Amino acid sequence: MNKVEFLGYNCSLQLAQYPSGDKAIQLISNGEPIARATVYVEGVQLGDDEACIKDYSENEGMLDALLKAGIAVNVTRMVQANYATVPVVQLSADVLSQFKESGKEPYDNRTVIRRRSASGVSSTQTNRQLSCLGF
Numbered sequence: 001m002n003k004v005e006f007l008g009y010n011c012s013l014q015l016a017q018y019p020s021g022d023k024a025i026q027l028i029s030n031g032e033p034i035a036r037a038t039v040y041v042e043g044v045q046l047g048d049d050e051a052c053i054k055d056y057s058e059n060e061g062m063l064d065a066l067l068k069a070g071i072a073v074n075v076t077r078m079v080q081a082n083y084a085t086v087p088v089v090q091l092s093a094d095v096l097s098q099f100k101e102s103g104k105e106p107y108d109n110r111t112v113i114r115r116r117s118a119s120g121v122s123s124t125q126t127n128r129q130l131s132c133l134g135f
Contacts, residue, residue, distance in 0.1 A: 006061070007034065023038060
């Protein structure tokens, strides 16, 4: 499985799908969720090989990390998601084959995500809490 370094963590991918069928990727390190790499953007039509990457707020640098790790091949376009512009990427053939093998697990938005502030202090919040905050 692919590895990516993000916020100083060596992460593996947890693959799922949003209720819309769009691809969802979460970064995991030592069994702990680190960050949600993707975001669902309502009204955006994605190709079978595309995903919207959350590269803003606490996820700044996610796009570069995914490109460097070969998880994302290139940016196909930019779309507007509320207050942020979100890159749509083409996923690598390797990641796409892993999605096919994973059985398309539904995305659980109750998963706890670890956040690291600029001072290096970690905190945890659930995606549901983050959704209430507009993430």
